[in-house]
Amino acid sequence: MQRARSSEEKRERRGAILDAALAAYEADPSFAAFTMDALARAAGLGKGTLYLYFRTKEEVFLALVDARFGAWFDEIDAGLDEDGGGAWTGGRAAAVLMRSTRWHTTLARLLSILGTVVEHNVPFETALAFKRGVMARAHATGERLERRLPFLRPGQGARLLVWLHAMVIGLWQLHEPSATIRRIMQDPALEGARVDFGRDLGTLLRIMLRGMQAEAEDEAS
Amino acid sequence: MQRARSSEEKRERRGAILDAALAAYEADPSFAAFTMDALARAAGLGKGTLYLYFRTKEEVFLALVDARFGAWFDEIDAGLDEDGGGAWTGGRAAAVLMRSTRWHTTLARLLSILGTVVEHNVPFETALAFKRGVMARAHATGERLERRLPFLRPGQGARLLVWLHAMVIGLWQLHEPSATIRRIMQDPALEGARVDFGRDLGTLLRIMLRGMQAEAEDEAS
Amino acid sequence: MQRARSSEEKRERRGAILDAALAAYEADPSFAAFTMDALARAAGLGKGTLYLYFRTKEEVFLALVDARFGAWFDEIDAGLDEDGGGAWTGGRAAAVLMRSTRWHTTLARLLSILGTVVEHNVPFETALAFKRGVMARAHATGERLERRLPFLRPGQGARLLVWLHAMVIGLWQLHEPSATIRRIMQDPALEGARVDFGRDLGTLLRIMLRGMQAEAEDEAS
Amino acid sequence: MQRARSSEEKRERRGAILDAALAAYEADPSFAAFTMDALARAAGLGKGTLYLYFRTKEEVFLALVDARFGAWFDEIDAGLDEDGGGAWTGGRAAAVLMRSTRWHTTLARLLSILGTVVEHNVPFETALAFKRGVMARAHATGERLERRLPFLRPGQGARLLVWLHAMVIGLWQLHEPSATIRRIMQDPALEGARVDFGRDLGTLLRIMLRGMQAEAEDEAS
DNA sequence: AATGAATGAGGATTCATTCAT
DNA sequence: TATGAATGAATCCTCATTCAT
16 A cells, blocks of 8 residues: 655545545444444555544544535535526525535435444544534525525524434435335335435425525514 | 233233333433343343343334334324314414424434444344334324314325424434533534524424425415 | 352352463463453353453452462461471571462562553552552561561561562562573573572571561660 | 764664663553653654664663663672772661662663563573673672672672562562552551662661671671 | 554453353 | 353454555
């Protein structure tokens, strides 16, 4: 394995480890299967090498989530900053938020076990810094959202993102958290219960924005 | 420990194990702490005895979730069957759904790791039976809901329950999945981000119902 | 493996584990080689079984030392309690103390790494209780010694035992702490330097007692 | 870091590494904390560089002990060579031997784990050369001692040094081998058992010399 | 000569499950 | 039916040493 010498190369290697970790996790999305041994193999590195870049297994995990969160917010921000000239309705905003669904599924997988992970072996400061970073971004993006949708009251933008986040987690867990559940859902008797993650999330988001708007109107009248 | 001889006594013992399991889990709601050893101690039984009533640890867990689901639906059904004479608005239905919040938190704790658990060591048939049972109840209760709220389209009742369920899971995980996260959220910088589980869930539900109604009206006009 | 059911059987099994541990340690007297894996194999038990009897590896070690200390003091006490009718001189006391040399070598091996062991993974209370127990016995035996040798001043009995103990440790480390050192000492150039553990210890003890007596006489005159 | 080119510069660098090693070890006198990584950091060098000067970690350790031994003998020799004109009694010799107590403690720390270290990973030739060197010095200094104290029989000088050495090791291990033991010894119940390293060593040495003299006199009469 | 990134063997400990009593 | 002693697979992390630059 080529040695990462410059700090640029090291950043790249760190990224490569995270990419491998993500791929490994997606292949078997359970924290139990997320072993350092498997991770090292996936990254094509020695086990000890991982510990040059991350102090604990949990730190790898947290870095992974952090990166995905960043990408998610980046994409939403970009969508909200676009200006095709037309008016911003709830539907248009929902479309922007839904555009980044591919991050959603990944995040949902990761988030479903975030709590369990953070509980163990993560220095308090690390966990705090992580949470603060995410929240700062949520507020910034939330304000962007409020500027686009005037019927949102102050703070509702960030709140909407938090709810979206909650729904992503929840729906994901009902959708296909595991191969077993996937197999189960193929049972004909459960046809009506099948949850199409993307469709459901979109519908929910649309309904939520419609509800917020309606409440704003109710209040105004 | 008294021997359970009749099949009635055995059912009771099974129930007692589940009660103890729930109490133990609530005391320390992490799957890692949910060990068969702790469970046996909580139930005042020998470890081997548990295996007379459940084949695996995961089966205990699934039975636990199943029982809580049942209690939850029972309570919602009772609320929807009540008739104080007044009209059924979205707000009134939301109030009924929120009334069983105490089940929500318990369920949310359990559900947040359901996926991980079911993934491992649960016979397919067991998982399937569980899912079918839950879905059957969701449909029955969903229809009750549709009868009360005429603006709901067919199927939207069950869907609403699924969504509620998803939000419970998601919000819970953002709320207080762990002692560490609770400590983190006490940070002043995160004040605005604090999620009040009950309040948020209520607001979300209200907004969702309002949105559904608004969409029904939009369509009608 | 037969199950240890009664508390008598359990005490026996605990003892058997310690015996196996001692044998394994004597075969390769380094703490590094003292692995739980090796210990389990030596005892003919599963690794997990060891943890039913001892909470940590260090606890096994401490129990081992404790047992040897006990045996050592028992033997000295017995020797001092004997009464062949003759007078008690320094030489006679030295002979009694030397009689238990076979415990000395074992203890010396163990004691040479006691400090390192206690440093890690031993609850403070456990270490404290251990030390207190040893000291209590040292004082009791020290007083016996003072009764036999009138030229000893109060407290010198226990002190003598501590010094004996120190010399055992030190001489042992110079004697044959390892196979490598043993091989080295066979070098003809080092013939004069060879330390015969038992002989040296005896000589030293004799000289020390003679010195104490001489000082007592100096003082008296 | 400046390159060491001449062989003089290389010897100096070797010495600098040993100085750093000693400082690091004294700061945390446990072999576990004595890692090559810590050593490299202490010496301000890269880890790989250490291997240019020493083949293994154990070789560093052995070189360290060797240097301290040398300094110890140097100091004793100097003390014995002094001549203030007065007569040489056992007490005066003891005072000279005790003068170098500051080496004792350092040596004791190192020696307490010497056996364990040498056992592993030291080429036989290296260990042999080390032992021979130490013994040669012990004999030379022993003879100096015999010249000063006529009551010593031939060979007893070196023997006395070996015993002193043994007592240093043993007393040290009873004195303060670890932070935990230090804490334990603060327990009031153990007050009487507390070992004052310097005082005890002095007393023991005095008693030993007195005993040797007394035996010589016994024999003469 | 100097570096430090990469390696991987090695070990303590936990816990679901079995099975003899 | 009830028990709990016995089991051993499974996993995180450390650290001496190597070697490409």
